[in-house]
Amino acid sequence: xPTRKQRRRRQKERRHDWEEVYVDETGRELxxxxxxxxxxxxxxxxxxxxxxxxxxxxxxxxxxxxxWRRVAKRALIFAPLMFxxxxxxxxxxxxxxxxxxxxxxxxxxxxxxxxxDTIAYRMYRKRVxxxxxxx
Numbered sequence: 001x002p003t004r005k006q007r008r009r010r011q012k013e014r015r016h017d018w019e020e021v022y023v024d025e026t027g028r029e030l031x032x033x034x035x036x037x038x039x040x041x042x043x044x045x046x047x048x049x050x051x052x053x054x055x056x057x058x059x060x061x062x063x064x065x066x067x068w069r070r071v072a073k074r075a076l077i078f079a080p081l082m083f084x085x086x087x088x089x090x091x092x093x094x095x096x097x098x099x100x101x102x103x104x105x106x107x108x109x110x111x112x113x114x115x116x117d118t119i120a121y122r123m124y125r126k127r128v129x130x131x132x133x134x135x
Contacts, residue, residue, distance in 0.1 A: 063124050066117035075110050082106070 002010070022030040064070070083102045086093070093101070 063117070063120045066114055066121055068114060071110055071114045071117065074113055075106050078109060079106055082109075 020032075022032060022034070024030055079102060082105045083098060086098050086101050086105075090098075
């Protein structure tokens with residue numbers, strides 16, 4: 001069963017009229033009688049209740065280029081969290097040992113985090129390049 005939001009969206013789509021727009025190869029809009037002899041119609045907006053073909057925003061934010069500064073900031077955010085987790089999991093260790101364990105975890109976390117950022121950025125660039133390539 002559709003949600004209230006989905007029902008309202010569907011009702012709104014039914015209320016609006018979508019007109020057919022005829023466009024020639026140069027991008028100039030044509031009158032319907034001119035277009036009948038030139039080419040089949042291309043619609044603007046929706047087509048049979050579906051969105052027109054073309055690039056669609058995914059809603060995802062593009063990943064930033066990887067940087068050591070951003071990774072260091074992330075490590076500063078996670079270091080206290082790691083210290084607290086070590087304290088909770090092993091309360092019998094001394095504070096110096098907890099700091100040492102946290103430093104070791106951060107030493108592993110920083111390069112791994114940079115590596116993950118690099119992979120995400122490369123995958124994003126590859127997808128963008130594939131989308132830009134003409135088929």
